[in-house]
Amino acid sequence: MKGVMIQGTASDAGKSFIATALCRLLKQKGFHPVPFKSQNVSNNSYVTADGKEIGRAQGLQAEACGLEAIPEMNPILLKPSANGQSEIVWLGERKDTVSGLAYRKTYYEQAVKVITESLHYLEKENRFLVIEGAGSPVEMNLKTKELVNMKIAEMADVPVILTADINRGGLFASVIGTLELLEPQERSRVKGIIINKFHGDPHFFEDGKLWLEERTGIPVLAILPYLPDHHLEAEDSLSLAERFHANVRKPIDVAVIQLPYLSNYSDIEPFLYEEDTSIRWVQQAEEFGAPDALIIPGTKSTLHDLAFLKDSGLMNCIQQYAESGGIIAGLCGGFQMLGEYLTDPDGYDSGMAGRIEKGAGLIPAYTVFYSDKTTIRVKGKVPSHVTGNEIPVEGFEIHMGQTLLHSSPPFIVREDGSGEGYASPDGRIIGTYLHHVFHSDSFRSDWLNRIRQEKGLPLHSSQVNRDKQNAFDQIAEHLEKHLNWERFLGIIEEDKKDTVR
Template sequence: MRGVMFQGTASDVGKSLIATAFCRLLVQKGFKPAPFKSQNVSNNSYVTADGKEIGRAQGLQAEACGLEALPVMNPILLKPSGSGQSEVVLMGERQDTISGMAYRDRYYESAIEWIGASLEQLSRIADTIIIEGAGSPVEMNLKQKEVVNMKVAELADVPVILVADIHRGGLFASVVGTLELLEAQERERVKGIIVNKFRGDPALFKEGVQWLEKRTGIPVLAVLPYIDHQLEGEDSLSLAERFSSYEKKDIDIAAIKLPYLSNYSDMEPFLAEKDTAVRWVERAEELGCPDAVVLPGTKSTFHDLRFLKTSGLAERIIQYVEQGGTIAGLCGGYQLLGRTLTDPHGYDSGTANSSAKGLGLIPGDTCFFDKKTTKRLAGRLAEQPEIYLNGYEIHIGQTKLEESSPFIRKEDGGEEGYYARNGRVIGTYMHHLFHNDAWRSEWLNRMRRKKGLPLRQVNRLEQKQKVFDQLAGHLERYLDWKQFLKILRMSERKTGQ
C-alpha cells in the first residue's frame, strides 16, 4: 500500500488541513489519492451519497481528491453526547451509545478489523492513501488500545510525518517530547516533520530547522506560514480559531453556542461574506439586537433546551422574535423552536418518558425514536421555487407540524421544514443549508435591503475549488517535494508496488 500518515504533536495543529492540501497537490501531480482517518471524535459530520455518516474532514478531503466520500474513508465516528457517553457510528451507521472505557473494551478488536478492511478497500480505488491521525500519538494512558495513530501506521505499513504547531508555542519541546515518548519501532516510522502555522518570514526559522534536524535526525519538510482559509474545521478547537477574530460589520448574526453544539460548520459559509459577522452567544445579555439569530444543531436537544432556559436565552430569543427578529433553527435548533419534546425511551435525554416545552415559536412537536435519519436532502424553496437547495439530514427526533407551511418542497414531492412570518421564522432538518449560495445570498439580501445596503452574491462553491488549489499551491511553495516523494516511495518498496 502506497501512502503516508500525518500525526500531530497535539490536537488542532493542522493535520486535517495539511492532509487536505496534500490530497489536492497529489491530484495535481497526477496521483489518484484517497483520504483516510480510522476514527474521528467529533459532532461535525458529513453524510455520504448512500446515506452513511462520516467525519466532516474526510468528506472535505474526498472533495479535494475529486472523489465521492465513502464510509471506508472514516470507518469509526464517535459523537460525544454528554456525561462521558458517545454515540458509536461504524461504517456510517449508528450502533450504540456508551462510555469511552466501555467502547475501548467492547470494540477494540472489531475496530482493528474494520480499519484493516477499509484500508484494503481504499487501496483498490486509489494509488495513494493520505492518512490522518488524531490528537497525539503519545497519549500514554490510551496507547495500549489506540486505533488512531501508530497502530494505524503499523496496519497500513506507511511512514509518518509529524505535524507541529509553532503558533501555540513550545514547538521544540513538543516535537522532541513526542519522539522521545514513542517506542523505538514507532520512532523509526517518523520520516519527516512539518512546522505549521508560522507567522512571519519562514527564513527567520532557518536556525530552528537546523536545530530540529540535528537534534532528531529527521528532515523538516516544510515550514508552513499560517493561512486564513475558508474550509470547514473539524472540532470545537477549530471553532474557536475560525471565529476568534470577530469584528463588527454591517450584518450581525448571532449564533447560539449550545453546550452540545454539532455541525457548527453550517455557519462557516458566512466567513466568505465580507459585510457579515458571526458572533457566538452563550449568555442572554450578549444577544443584543442582531439582524438574525441562528440556532444550530445539537447532539442533545433536551440538555441544550435546559441550557437555553436556565441561561435566560430562551426568554430573550422569544422576545427578540416577537419584536420582529429573524431566526433560523437547523436540525436540533429546529426542534428547540417547537412546542414540545418527548423522549419515551430516553434516546436523547438519557431518561425514559422525558418531556419538555420548547420555545413555542414553531407549531411543531418532536418525538425521539431509536431509528436515526441520515440521508441527503434536496428540493426547492417553497416560497421561491427558482432557488434550489441541497444538504443532508442527521437526526433521531421526528417533528410533526400542526400546519403545512413548508420551507422546502422536496424533489420526491414531499415537504420539509417550516417557514412563517414572511421568512422571519425558519426551521429545517437540512444541514449544509447556508452552503447553498443562492439561498444564503437571498437570506442575507433581505437584511441588506432592510438596512439600505448593497446587495451581494458570493459563489462559495467556486471559491471552495479555488481554495483547494490555493492550499496545494501554498503547500508546494514551502514543501521539499523531492524529500516528500522519497518518503512516499518508502511504502512502495515495502509492498513491492
C-alpha cells in the same frame, strides 16, 4: 501498503488541512490517493451518496481525491453526546451509545478488526493511502489501546510525517517531547516534520529548522505559512475560536447560540466571508443584545441543550426576540427546540425514557425521538414566500428525531415534491433539518438582503461559496510551494518503488 500518515503534536495542529492538501497534490501528480482515518471523534459529519455517515474531514478529502466518499475511509466515527457518552457510528451506521470506558472495554477488538478490513478494502483498489491521525500519538493514558496513530501506522506499514503548530507557541518542546515519548520502533517511523501556521517570513525560521534537524535527525519537509480564507471547513472543534475570534463587529450582527453540544458548526462558516456581516457567539443571556438575526445551530443532545437554554435565560431572550419581530433560523436541533414540545419515549436523545419538554413554541410542531436515524442528501427549492424568490438549495440531513408540523408552509420543497421544515408566513422564522442551507450563495444573499433592506444597507449577492475544486487546488498549490517535494517523494517511495503509475 502504499501511503503516508499525517500525525500531529496536538489537536488542531493542522492534520486535516495538510492531509486534504496532500490528497489533491498527489492526485495532480499522478498518484491515486484515497483518504483514511481509522477513528474520528467529531460532531461534524458528512453524508455519503448512499446515505452513510462519516467524519466531515474524510468526506472533503475524498472530494479532493476526486472520489465518492465511502464508509471505509472512516470506519469508526464517535459523536460525543451528553453525560460523557458517545454515539458509535460504525461503517456509516449508528451502532450504539456508550461511555468512553465502555467503548474501550467492549469494542476495542471489534474496532481493530473493522479498521483492518477497511484498510484492506481500500488497498484492493491499489491506491495510495493518505492517513490522518488524531490528537497526539503520545497520550500516555490511552496508548495501550489506541486506534488512531502509531497503531494504525504499524497496521498499514507506512511512514509518518509529524505536524506541529508554531502559532500556539512551544513548538520545539512539542516536537521534541512527542519524539522522546514514542517507543523506539514508533519513532523510527517518523520520517519528516512539517511546521504549520507560520506567520511572517519563513526564512526567519531557518535557524530553528536546522536546530530541529540536528537535534532529531529528521528532515523538516516544509514550513507552511498560515493560509487564511481558504474556504474549506475546519474539522477540529478547537478551531472554532480561532476561526471566529477575529471577527469584528460589522453592519449586520448575526448572533449564534453556542450550545454545549454544538454540532455541524460548518453550517455557519459561509458568514465569515460576508464583508458586511459578523458572527457573534452567545453563551449567556447577558450577551444576547439586539442582533439583526439569530441562528440556533445543530446539537448532538437536543434535550440537554434545550435545558441549557432554559437554565441560562437564553430561552426567554429568544422568545422575546421573536415577539419583537426578530429574524430566526433554527437548524436541525435548533429547529426541534423552536417547536412546541419534544418527547423522548425511549430515551434515545436524553437517556431518560418518557421525557417530555416544552420547546420555545415559535414553530407549530412537535418532535419525537426514535432509534432510527435519518442520514440523507437533499436537493430542493426554497419557495418564494420565504425570501421573495424561489431558490434551489442542497445539503444533507443527519438527525434522530422526527418533527411533525401542524399543516404549516414548508421551508423547502424537495425534488420529490415533499415539504421539509417550516417557514412562518412572513419568512422571519425558519426551521430546517437541512445542513449547509446557508452554503447556498443565493439563499444566504437573499436572507441577508432582507436585513440589509430593513437597515438601509446596500443590497448585494455574495459568491463566497466558491467552487470547492478551486479551493482544493489553492491549498495543494500552497503545500507544493513550501514542501520539499524531492525529500517527501524519497520518503514515500522508500521500499515502495511502484507507487506512481
